[in-house]
Amino acid sequence: MAVKADAQAEQLDTAMLRLIAGVSKQVDEAVAATVFSNNEAAKRVIFSPDSDLRQRVVASIQKLAKGLLERDVEACSKLGLFPAPVTDKMQTNGHSAGTAKSELSARLSSLCGGTYFERLLTRFSVPEELFGPLSMKGLENDLYVRQINGYLPTAEVAFVDEIFKANSAILNALLTLLNERLFDNGNQRLHAPLLCLVGASNEMPESEELDALYDRFLIRRTVSQVSNNQLYKLARLAAGRNDHALTGVTIANGNGGGSEAVQQQVLSMDDFRGTATTAYSAVDVPDSVIDLLTGLRNHLQAAGEEWGPDKCEPPMYVSDRRFMKAIRMLQVAAYADGRDQVNEYDCLMLEHVFGNRPDDGVKVRQQVLDMVAADPGLQQAELVLLGLFGRTCRLLEGPEDAAELAAASAEVAQLVDLLSSRHAALAANLEGNGFPELRATLWQAEASVAAAVQALVPQMTENRKKVEDLLREAQTLAAVLRTPSASAPLLERLLPKRFKQYQKGISAKV
Structure with a gap:
């Protein structure tokens, strides 16, 4: 009887090993085919x-940045995020003089053909310098x-240097003009045609009364000095020489470049008004x-232990107004980039915003x-897999139920499709040139x-x-559910780690 029992056990082990080998072969072939297909498809993306509109934006950015060293990001910011009434105020914090802040603003006005206004503020500046002198006939x-003609209330593009030197009398009118595009002239509230106001400062706002003004500037960019490896070109430029590749700049990847892009038609005022x-x-x-x-905002302004260790120190306040304008800014950027979604x-x-x-x-x-x-979907997929594993174990341990097996097989097939799609997305970023969406954008x-x-x-x-x-x-x-003679021990031999998790979960419930 002992010999007979040993023979039966050996037979069972042999059958189990055959089942394991058969299932493993199916799985290896299926996974290899999916990985190969996704990787090859990614290389052709x-x-x-x-x-x-995108072509005109490319040409305009090239024209804005032409002849300026290391100012391609500033050119993108001033132009690409310009055509939106809710996202059109930009402040440049230049902590050193001569960083081309006013030059880019003047070029922006020249590019679009809008009415331009420029003023340098001091601590002694009066409202008349920005908004026009009082009318003698009116008095x-x-x-x-x-008399506002020729001043900020009638300008379409404006540049205000040292904007944080504005006093309270200027601030009150400036806030309404920037936020609502309205200007109170006497007892009349006039609509201002202002499309873009660029502010610059060599110092950060220090008083609370300037915080409201600072918050009105959606796009912020610190303009630094030219880096050391570009000083030679800067010296040649100062000497009146335009050789040494000072006449062009590459804006984003895959956009073409050089003189050909500059020759294209640039943006018009209609583009800025209607985009x-x-x-x-x-x-x-x-x-x-x-x-x-939403996760970014929560991270930036979370205080105390509300969000645990994953929080920003010190917190950054992001107002509801700024958050909403940021979303609209991204819509404008995507549209100008030739896309239908962000x-x-x-x-x-x-x-440049938060x-x-x-x-x-x-x-x-x-x-x-x-x-x-981070890809939080991976953790969710693993939880789904663990739930399906437990369900499969219970089906294999109990009496055969064809309907339940079919339902479980369908859910496993959905998970396989989801994981295959996720793998394809990761392969598209990691194979070939890599990150095609990121490389094709205008704004980086x-x-x-x-x-x-x-x-x-x-x-x-x-993650891949x-x-x-x-x-x-x-x-x-999926392979186990397709195998007629499958059992729970087979699943245990194939996926021992998951089986231990399953047993641990049962013990915890008991």
Whole structure:
């Protein structure tokens, strides 16, 4: 009897080993086919959005930045995020003189052909310098009105240098003009045609009364000195020499470049006036981007222990007004880029929007990169897999139920499709040229793209390995459910780690 029992056990082991080998072969072939197909498809991905507006934006950025050293990001900011009544105020914190702040603003006015106004403020500046002198004829008629023609209330593009030197009398009128595009002239409230106001300062606002003005500037950019490796070119430029590649600049990858782009038609005032309204209705903001935006705001301004260790120190306050304007800004940027929806990489532009101090932009950018690379969907997929594993074990341990087996097989197939799609998305970023959506955008300079790719690759490579492991486990469940003679011990031999988790969960319930 003992010999007979041993023979039966050996027979069972042999059958089990055959089943394991058969299932493993099916899984290996299925996973290998999926990985190979996704990787090969990723190498052929070409993401090149195009439109007439995008071509004009490219040409305009080239024209703005031509002959200026290391000012491509500033040119993108001043132009690309300009055509929107809710996202059109920009402040440049230049902590050193001669950084081309006013030059870019003048070029912007020349480019679009709008009415231009420029003024340098001092601590002794009076409202008349910005809003026009009082009308003598009006005073004769007991009317307190200003002659506004040629001043800020009638300008379409304006540049105000040393804007934080404005006194309270100027601030009160300036806030209404910037926020509502209205100017109170006597007893009349006039609509101002202002499309873009660029403010510059060599110092940060120090008093509380300037905080409201500072918050009105949606886009903020610290303009630094030319780097040491560009000083030679700067010296040649100062000497009146335009050789040594001072006549062009590469704006984003895949946009063409050089003189050909500059010769294209540039943007007109009609583009600046009408683009925003069109963009809001034409561009969608996916749930993934909304989740990123809300998570980013929570991270930046979370205080105390509300959000645990994952919070920004010190917190950065992001007002509701700024948050809403940031979303609309991303819609305008995507539309001008030739796309019909905002993507996660667009959120990198928020380094110029959120934060109050010069070094805040670095923290915002790093948090966006961390959130893009984190992929919380992987943890959810693993939880789904664990739930399906437990369900499969219970089905194999109990009496056969064809309907339940079919339902479980359908859910496992959905998980396989989901993981395959996620793997394809990661492969598109990691294979071939890599990150086609990020490289094709207008609003990231080449150096910014390279830095973002370098930051994203390690985490995304790890995520792809996790997806492949989960895909292998999901394919194993699918193969077991297709095997007529499958049993719980077979599943235990194939996925011992998951089986231990399943048993631990049962013990905890008991």
